[in-house]
Amino acid sequence: MVEAxxxxxxxxxxxxxxxxxxxxxxxEVCCIIGPSGSGKSTLLRCVNHLERIDAGRxxxxxxxxxxxxxxxxxxxxxxxxVARQRRDIGMVFQRFNLFPHMTAAENVMEAPRTVLxxxxxxxxxxxxxxxxxxxxxxxxxxxxxxxxxxxxxxxAIARALAMQxxxxxxxxxxxxxxPELVGEVLDVMRGLAADGMTMLVVTHEMGFAREVGDSLxxxxxxxxxxSGAPRDVLSAPRHERTRxxxxxxx
Amino acid sequence: MTDRxxxxxxxxxxxxxxxxxxxxxxxxxxxxxxxVLAAMLVHTVLTNERFGWDVVGNYxxxxxxxNGLRNTLVLTVLSMAIGIVGGVGLAVMRQSPNPVVSxxxxxxxxxxxxTPLIAQLLxxxxxxxxxxxxxxxxxxxxEFISVDTNVLITQFAACLLGLGLNEAAYMAEIVRGGxxxxxxxxxxxxxxxxMTRSQTMRRIVLPQAMRVIVPPTGNExxxxxxxxxxxxxxxxxxxLTSAQRISNQNFQxxxxxxxxxxxxxxxxxxxxxGQGFVERRFGRGFVPDRPGSRLLSRAVNT
Numbered sequence: 001m002v003e004a005x006x007x008x009x010x011x012x013x014x015x016x017x018x019x020x021x022x023x024x025x026x027x028e029v030c031c032i033i034g035p036s037g038s039g040k041s042t043l044l045r046c047v048n049h050l051e052r053i054d055a056g057r058x059x060x061x062x063x064x065x066x067x068x069x070x071x072x073x074x075x076x077x078x079x080x081x082v083a084r085q086r087r088d089i090g091m092v093f094q095r096f097n098l099f100p101h102m103t104a105a106e107n108v109m110e111a112p113r114t115v116l117x118x119x120x121x122x123x124x125x126x127x128x129x130x131x132x133x134x135x136x137x138x139x140x141x142x143x144x145x146x147x148x149x150x151x152x153x154x155x156a157i158a159r160a161l162a163m164q165x166x167x168x169x170x171x172x173x174x175x176x177x178x179p180e181l182v183g184e185v186l187d188v189m190r191g192l193a194a195d196g197m198t199m200l201v202v203t204h205e206m207g208f209a210r211e212v213g214d215s216l217x218x219x220x221x222x223x224x225x226x227s228g229a230p231r232d233v234l235s236a237p238r239h240e241r242t243r244x245x246x247x248x249x250x
Numbered sequence: 251m252t253d254r255x256x257x258x259x260x261x262x263x264x265x266x267x268x269x270x271x272x273x274x275x276x277x278x279x280x281x282x283x284x285x286v287l288a289a290m291l292v293h294t295v296l297t298n299e300r301f302g303w304d305v306v307g308n309y310x311x312x313x314x315x316x317n318g319l320r321n322t323l324v325l326t327v328l329s330m331a332i333g334i335v336g337g338v339g340l341a342v343m344r345q346s347p348n349p350v351v352s353x354x355x356x357x358x359x360x361x362x363x364x365t366p367l368i369a370q371l372l373x374x375x376x377x378x379x380x381x382x383x384x385x386x387x388x389x390x391x392x393e394f395i396s397v398d399t400n401v402l403i404t405q406f407a408a409c410l411l412g413l414g415l416n417e418a419a420y421m422a423e424i425v426r427g428g429x430x431x432x433x434x435x436x437x438x439x440x441x442x443x444x445m446t447r448s449q450t451m452r453r454i455v456l457p458q459a460m461r462v463i464v465p466p467t468g469n470e471x472x473x474x475x476x477x478x479x480x481x482x483x484x485x486x487x488x489x490l491t492s493a494q495r496i497s498n499q500n501f502q503x504x505x506x507x508x509x510x511x512x513x514x515x516x517x518x519x520x521x522x523x524g525q526g527f528v529e530r531r532f533g534r535g536f537v538p539d540r541p542g543s544r545l546l547s548r549a550v551n552t
Contacts, residue, residue: 097438102535
């Protein structure tokens with residue numbers, strides 16, 4: 001589903017990603033862990049072209065992200081073509097980024113209405129079903145400002161699901177939450193994984209990575225230090241850097 | 251209200267606070283001083299006959315004044331419409347990734363903010379001196395239509411061009427400020443959902459920017475109400491000009507200024523009320539919810 005080869009990315013003179021190779025199979029839940037500044041969020045943002053990569057190839061579902069290859073040359077995609085690619089890739093942000101001027105239901109309905117041209121009633125029906133799925137049917141008419149952090153993040157997940165994505169990206173979805181609200185968001189994500197969604201999750205929740213993840217990637221200073229089955233990496237890390245990181249967070 | 255069951259833990263008396271409030275003698279002194287000053291003002295306004303209240307009453311609803319009032323209103327509404335539409339367009343252009351488009355917008359803003367409004371009004375009025383005929387056609391090629399400039403650019407049109415195009419430059423910066431106030435994450439979230447740049451702008455960024463744009467736009471509108479009096483330089487007339495024309499004939503300067511001031515205050519008051527409604531409309535989702543509704547929703551959710 002995701003195939004990254006030799007990804008490099010710099011911001012000015014700082015090289016944030018230094019040759020990343022990563023493969024995520026359909027239906028796989030891949031968790032990325034690592035210290036802050038290790039480039040894990042940047043890698044995630046490269047998958048849907050929120051960040052432009054400097055070198056390497058990023059493929060989602062077999063097709064290049066942000067470019068088209070023809071005649072042995074790379075052609076930049078038009079803005080509308082990038083938007084077309086992003087429809088199939090859902091993203092959930094650390095700070096939720098819900099649209100504050102719309103109710104929960106309107107947030108979920110927005111992209112199906114403007115991007116897919118769904119009718120109001122059809123979008124409404126889907127939104128109700130999705131909000132029910134994340135346990136927020138009763139809060140459909142509340143504005144984001146009236147919801148708790150956990151509720152907001154669940155609406156954000158419903159909003160991403162409304163585009164029926166084939167891949168979901170989670171950028172530290174529980175890091176901005178009060179501790180007692182983390183569980184409700186992880187529960188929704190657990191349900192998604194059980195339904196077979198392909199997920200790429202940047203997280204600090206080691207418990208979630210261990211239970212739900214099919215694979216675990218440890219990143220540090222722009223490279224993948226080690227990866228493998230979550231149980232193996234978490235209980236028997238092979239690298240010193242992984243060991244010292246895990247000793248701080250576990 | 252007092253016998254609501256379960257409001258108080260059983261067996262405990264509710265200890266009401268009945269404290270003596272802090273005294274504010276200073277406030278009473280201020281009230282006394284202001285009352286005396288106000289009384290003096292009312293007294294002089296009523297007894298000084300040079301205010302000419304009878305003249306004010308005679309002219310308040312007279313035809314030339316109402317004509318001027320109508321012109322002030324029409325000029326304000328139309329120039330602000332040009333200013334707002336143009337300003338939004340310029341602000342969006344200014345934010346464009348295309349350097350030619352953003353450069354063009356920046357140049358426009360530089361030119362129209364950097365020269366006096368009076369000069370711009372005069373320029374549009376005397377456009378015929380520069381181009382006696384205006385025509386539509388292929389550049390450097392044949393012409394389809396050609397019109398005498400003085401027929402196309404009437405005094406009224408010159409007023410609108412001068413006021414509207416100048417206002418657009420100021421509105422552009424107000425709108426741009428509003429757009430910058432919207433968190434970058436909003437555009438990212440919209441982009442991640444597959445929305446294009448223009449959809450994101452229309453549906454996500456601008457509606458949120460409105461909250462920041464509306465108050466200074468209200469300012470601009472109220473300011474425009476009075477700026478329209480500058481059209482006197484190209485011989486057009488509005489409220490203040492009408493009042494001055496009358497006072498030039500009857501020498502009742504003060505009463506006619508009071509007539510004009512009265513109508514300006516009426517219009518400003520109406521605009522202020524209107525602005526309140528617009529602000530409430532765009533404050534949706536930002537206005538803190540009433541405590542009652544939050545309690546209720548918490549209960550529903552758990």
